[in-house]
Amino acid sequence: MRWIQAAGRGLLVLGLVLTGCVSSKAGIADEDGAGRGPLTLATAGDLTGYLGTVLDGWNRTHPREQVTLVELPDSADETHAQMVTDLREEDGGRFDVLNIDVTWTSEFAAAGWIRPLERSRFALRSFLRPVVDSATYDGRLYAVPYVTNAGLLLYRKDVLDKEGVPPPRTWAELERAAKTVAPKYGLDGYAGQFLPYEGLAVNATEAVYSAGGTVLGDEGDRVTVNTAAAREGIDFLVRGVREGWIPKAALSYKEEESKQAFQDGRLLFLRNWSYAYAVASAPGSPVAGKIGAVRLPGPDGQGTSVLGGSDLAVSAHARHPDSAARLIAYLTSERVQRQVLTRGALPPVRASLYEDPDLVERFPYLPTLRASVLSAAPRPKSPRYDQVSLVVQAVVHDAMTGHQTSGAAVERLARELGAIAQR
Ligand code: GLC
Numbered sequence: 001m002r003w004i005q006a007a008g009r010g011l012l013v014l015g016l017v018l019t020g021c022v023s024s025k026a027g028i029a030d031e032d033g034a035g036r037g038p039l040t041l042a043t044a045g046d047l048t049g050y051l052g053t054v055l056d057g058w059n060r061t062h063p064r065e066q067v068t069l070v071e072l073p074d075s076a077d078e079t080h081a082q083m084v085t086d087l088r089e090e091d092g093g094r095f096d097v098l099n100i101d102v103t104w105t106s107e108f109a110a111a112g113w114i115r116p117l118e119r120s121r122f123a124l125r126s127f128l129r130p131v132v133d134s135a136t137y138d139g140r141l142y143a144v145p146y147v148t149n150a151g152l153l154l155y156r157k158d159v160l161d162k163e164g165v166p167p168p169r170t171w172a173e174l175e176r177a178a179k180t181v182a183p184k185y186g187l188d189g190y191a192g193q194f195l196p197y198e199g200l201a202v203n204a205t206e207a208v209y210s211a212g213g214t215v216l217g218d219e220g221d222r223v224t225v226n227t228a229a230a231r232e233g234i235d236f237l238v239r240g241v242r243e244g245w246i247p248k249a250a251l252s253y254k255e256e257e258s259k260q261a262f263q264d265g266r267l268l269f270l271r272n273w274s275y276a277y278a279v280a281s282a283p284g285s286p287v288a289g290k291i292g293a294v295r296l297p298g299p300d301g302q303g304t305s306v307l308g309g310s311d312l313a314v315s316a317h318a319r320h321p322d323s324a325a326r327l328i329a330y331l332t333s334e335r336v337q338r339q340v341l342t343r344g345a346l347p348p349v350r351a352s353l354y355e356d357p358d359l360v361e362r363f364p365y366l367p368t369l370r371a372s373v374l375s376a377a378p379r380p381k382s383p384r385y386d387q388v389s390l391v392v393q394a395v396v397h398d399a400m401t402g403h404q405t406s407g408a409a410v411e412r413l414a415r416e417l418g419a420i421a422q423r
Contacts, residue, residue, distance in 0.1 A: 035322030038066045042083060043099035044310070045074035047256060048275060050344035057339075058330055065323040070094070075254055076101050076198035080386060087113040092317025097324050099146060101198070102134035102309045102378075103385045109137035110383035114313040116140045121325050122332060127349045128373055134381075135311045142313060144328050145349040147340060149308025150372035151206060151296050152365070154262060154270045154277050158290040159185050167294045171210075171236055174269060174297050178245035182268040189245030191258050192271035194237070194400060196393040199254050201379070202306050203271060204396040206296060208233035209377050210303030215392070215413075220382025221421055226414035232299060235406035238399045251400060263287055271296060273308060274369050278345035293365050295372050307376035309347070347373060384420055391416045 043051065046069075055067050072079040083100070086093035087108070100108060108114045122144045124132050131145040153174075155167050163181050168174035178189025193199030205215060213229030216222060240246030250258065259276040261267050265286050270276065277293045279285065296303040312331060314324040330336060337348040341359065347369055353359055354370040380388055391413065399409035 035320050036065055036326075037320040037323060038064075038068070039096040039318070039320060039323055039327060040068045040070050040094055041097045041099065041327070042070045042072060042086070042095040044072055044076060044079040044101070046071055046344075047074065048279065048343070048345045050339070053343060054331070054336055054339055057336070058327060062323075062326075065320070065326070067097075067327060074256060077389075078197075080104060080198075084113075087111075087315060092315065095315055096318040096320065097327060098313045098315060099310050100143060100313050102131075102145075102307065102311055103198075103381075103389070105135055105143050105311055105313070106137045106381055106383045107386055108313060109140075109142040113316055114142050115316050115318070115321065116142055117144065117314065117325065117328075122329055123350075126334075126351060127332075128351045128354075128370075130307060130374065130376065130378070131309065131349050134307065134309070134378060137383075143311035144313075144332055145309065146312045146328075146331060147309045147344075147346045148349050148373050149273050149347055150369060150376045151202070151271050151305040151308070152274055152277060152293045152368065152372060153296050154272060154280065154291055154293050156185075156187070156268050156287065156290060157292040159187070159268060160292075167292055168269070168297050169294075169301060170297050171299050171303075175240075175245060178240075178268060179243070182245070185268070187268045188247040188249075188261070188266055190240060190269040190271075191246060191250035191253055191261060191267055192237075193254055193258055194246075194251045194397070195254050195257075196397040197254065198389055198393075200396055201389040201392040202308065204234060204237065204392055205306050205379055206271075206304060207236050209306065210296065210298035211236070212299075216380040216382065216388065216417060216421070220380045220384060220388065223414050223417045223421055225417060226410055230413075231406050231410045234396060234399060234409050236299075237396065238402075238406045238409075241400050242402065246400075251397070262291075274347055274365060275345045277365055278363065293368060295368060305372050305376045307373065307378045309349070384423070387420045388417060391420065 055069055059066050072082050086095050119141050127145055131148045135143040135145050165177055182189040192203040208230045211229045211233035213227050213233055214224045217224045258270055259272055262270040263280045263285050281288050296305050312328045314321055318324045334350055337350040340346050340348045354366050360366050395409050395413050398404045399406055
């Protein structure tokens with residue numbers, strides 16, 4: 001019965017292709033026969049609302065290759081779930097180009113959901129060095145870096161200046177100011193992104209890396225988290241909540257909620273991506289002119305940020321793969337990458353922009369951001385990163401809410417991550 005249905009479908013497709021009236025998802029019959037035609041671009045929530053204007057620029061000059069933007073939720077995990085559901089659809093789903101988190105490339109490539117790309121079509125040599133690796137899997141290019149990211153520590157410069165305290169370079173300095181200075185000004189001490197989702201995996205991994213620990217080795221095949229260093233990292237976050245210098249409210253913060261708390265003038269210190277600094281310092285923000293940003297601190301000095309950002313990939317079932325690649329080349333061109341920074345407040349992947357004198361004047365945090373991106377450490381590169389992240393989120397959240405000690409959390413991480421590594 002099944003084969004009759006399948007054969008029937010095959011004949012139908014063949015008939016439509018021969019009569020030229022189908023724009024198939026496999027790109028067999030394109031509008032101009034060269035893999036060109038309209039596209040959809042799926043992305044996580046556009047927090048600074050700039051992408052529509054950027055795509056208008058493309059749509060104006062590419063009338064036969066119009067792009068429709070599909071904006072998914074803010075939370076990385078919800079976007080991941082929606083993209084995966086779409087890519088698994090029998091007919092290949094509705095997304096042609098996908099703006100994927102850097103940590104999903106391996107999973108999507110291994111599953112065959114995105115197609116390998118030709119390196120020569122993209123200006124990879126002009127990109128910041130560490131970003132290209134996030135777009136490769138098994139030695140092949142499966143996506144093109146679009147936006148990079150590194151965490152920064154934002155602080156209330158006005159308050160620290162009044163107290164004669166320099167911005168913290170170590171966790172001890174941060175804790176001291178969060179405990180003693182913040183309450184004097186009616187502020188909470190420190191927050192990051194602590195809701196159980198990818199943001200918490202990021203914050204926890206940064207704390208572990210900053211303390212000199214690691215989570216997984218050998219591209220996810222070996223668990224390396226059961227160490228005193230990893231425990232010290234997790235304990236920084238656990239201690240903060242227990243001692244009250246991390247407010248309980250922060251346990252439900254994603255990027256936006258934490259940025260809002262800082263922007264409303266409720267926090268002394270905030271770990272966030274650089275967009276939060278750009279938005280909180282913009283005219284109209286209650287803390288504009290009162291804030292600064294430094295690299296993340298660690299136990300004995302500079303800490304380590306994880307490498308964030310997103311890559312543009314082409315669905316294996318894209319209707320018009322050539323247009324998809326052309327759109328990606330456009331979005332990673334120097335002109336659009338400049339808009340990524342000036343309109344989107346996001347860190348571009350083109351290295352030269354970080355040294356452009358006009359941009360450095362307008363965005364004084366660029367040199368700090370560049371240094372943070374260049375020294376950022378990637379999250380484990382594994383086709384099962386989604387499972388790894390879920391474990392880290394669940395365990396660290398349990399520890400931060402006081403259901404488990406930091407020592408027990410690290411042991412549980414080792415056990416649960418071990419089960420994933422062996423699968
Ligand atoms: C940002 C980063 C991304 C990270 C996410 C976590 O979007 O660019 O890499 O996974 O935040 O919430």
